[in-house]
Amino acid sequence: MIEDKLVDHLFRHQYGKMVAILTRIFGLSNLETIEDAVQDTFIVAMHKWRNILPENPEAWLTLAAKNRAIDLLRKIKAEQTRIGKIESGTISISFNELFLDHEIEDSQLRMIFTACHPSLHPKEQIAFALKTISGFNTKEIASALLLKEETIKKRLTRARKLVSQKNISFEIPKHGDLLRRLDRVLEVIYLTFNEGFHSNGKQLLIRKDLCGEAIRLIKIVLSKKDLRIGKVYALFALMCFHASRLDSRIGSAGEILDLKNQDRSKWYFPLIRIGNDAMIKAVEDGSFTSYHYEAAIAGEHIKAKTFDDTDWEKMLLWYENLDTLQPSPLGLLNKSIVLIQLNRLDAAKDILNTIESKDLEQRAYLYYATLSEYCKENKNIKDAIENLDIAISMVANKTEKAYLEQKKKNL
Amino acid sequence: MKEFMMIFVGAPYDDLSPQEIQERLGKWFAWHGKMEAAGIIKSSEALQPKVKRISGEDRVVADGPFVESKEVVGGFYVIRAESVEKVIEIAQDFPEYDIGGSVEIREVMTFDQ
Numbered sequence: 274m275i276e277d278k279l280v281d282h283l284f285r286h287q288y289g290k291m292v293a294i295l296t297r298i299f300g301l302s303n304l305e306t307i308e309d310a311v312q313d314t315f316i317v318a319m320h321k322w323r324n325i326l327p328e329n330p331e332a333w334l335t336l337a338a339k340n341r342a343i344d345l346l347r348k349i350k351a352e353q354t355r356i357g358k359i360e361s362g363t364i365s366i367s368f369n370e371l372f373l374d375h376e377i378e379d380s381q382l383r384m385i386f387t388a389c390h391p392s393l394h395p396k397e398q399i400a401f402a403l404k405t406i407s408g409f410n411t412k413e414i415a416s417a418l419l420l421k422e423e424t425i426k427k428r429l430t431r432a433r434k435l436v437s438q439k440n441i442s443f444e445i446p447k448h449g450d451l452l453r454r455l456d457r458v459l460e461v462i463y464l465t466f467n468e469g470f471h472s473n474g475k476q477l478l479i480r481k482d483l484c485g486e487a488i489r490l491i492k493i494v495l496s497k498k499d500l501r502i503g504k505v506y507a508l509f510a511l512m513c514f515h516a517s518r519l520d521s522r523i524g525s526a527g528e529i530l531d532l533k534n535q536d537r538s539k540w541y542f543p544l545i546r547i548g549n550d551a552m553i554k555a556v557e558d559g560s561f562t563s564y565h566y567e568a569a570i571a572g573e574h575i576k577a578k579t580f581d582d583t584d585w586e587k588m589l590l591w592y593e594n595l596d597t598l599q600p601s602p603l604g605l606l607n608k609s610i611v612l613i614q615l616n617r618l619d620a621a622k623d624i625l626n627t628i629e630s631k632d633l634e635q636r637a638y639l640y641y642a643t644l645s646e647y648c649k650e651n652k653n654i655k656d657a658i659e660n661l662d663i664a665i666s667m668v669a670n671k672t673e674k675a676y677l678e679q680k681k682k683n684l
Numbered sequence: 685m686k687e688f689m690m691i692f693v694g695a696p697y698d699d700l701s702p703q704e705i706q707e708r709l710g711k712w713f714a715w716h717g718k719m720e721a722a723g724i725i726k727s728s729e730a731l732q733p734k735v736k737r738i739s740g741e742d743r744v745v746a747d748g749p750f751v752e753s754k755e756v757v758g759g760f761y762v763i764r765a766e767s768v769e770k771v772i773e774i775a776q777d778f779p780e781y782d783i784g785g786s787v788e789i790r791e792v793m794t795f796d797q
Contacts, residue, residue, distance in 0.1 A: 279710070284702035315705050316697045320730040320759075323712040410701035482703075 288408030293380035513548030514571035695785030711779035
């Protein structure tokens, strides 16, 4: 059967690999030609494979990319010597070697660093990464990021233009640059994951793919020895913990299930185990980043057998650490939620008083939902309903609205 | 048993994403597998869009395609079936109606003595 031979997302992942290898050969200035060429090989594969799949589809596609590269080289009349050797820093490696697994990984890592180059705007970085590394097309990026196709098209055009005009070299940065640029890479991966994780509704499937992609990207980062440091593992752990709960967040009728109501037996344990391992490595070098604390918080939820078993004291400690390191209104809001769970209502209220709901931007409704929760615990049902109404009037997402309305009914 | 040709028209793939290509391939594979299991396939081919057309007394050669991409013949199957109704049933699983593709069914002529 086809499922046995074609792994999930084979074409999408192969797209990223092939584009990366070919870019290493032809340079970023030829990116558009390269992407068209890869698309062509896929269409050929599609016709060829309709009746009989090749024994090893992945190898078939890689070979196709190689042949395509040779064609292109001939076409642009590159000197014969260039086919033999590609300059790669101080070491030149042979054309054939570029198609070996570890060199493909290296090429993809170069593409990740290119996508996260500081001359690109953060919004362009995500779109560019999803296109060139993850093989999403404009339509898919638009639906994953809940934006118009037109917007994505513009961002991609601008990003491609910058990448080719600024003469960005297709390399992994060295020494001090490497770690500085790594921060941006982690941020882009983190944002990509969050786009997928904190979303509900119609585009659920594609957004789940976003989470999967973010995890795949960080695995590529971890393939390089120099980059196996605490914060990378911490982000990896964070994403594993979150991703293990993806399927349990939506009920059978498409409704949101909060942590209280999720079926914890549906959490995906293999991912939790990988997350735990990553967490051990994350703390080895003794430095702590916001990823560490966010992973600790996610891990704390995972550890609890039931919602009531949650160690809220520990949770509070993690949130306090996080807030010290990276103060944010959302962090404060989360802290107040934990305090409500601990029944320290006055302390919760003190924090809520310091938050300006507008600072939370599109998440301002969460503020009112929390305020409502506080009123409820204080047995002030009237105010609880009032605040919930404000929250309902502010929330844009239908599924989340339904969730809040259900809450109101329960009051 | 009669023979029929199913001719596929249209459905350019240019705008498909890698993921969509893979999903579409899966559908083609399933369809082909079903026909193969039923043992009704006589032949099948996919065709390149490029056309050479020779015409006129002078055998003038022209380069195509001569029609819009949505009208280009992309391939065919020759299958054995009892009736055209049966073929229409089989063609229900053709995977490309959603991207503007269509199927034309033509019965192959037989010349009985």
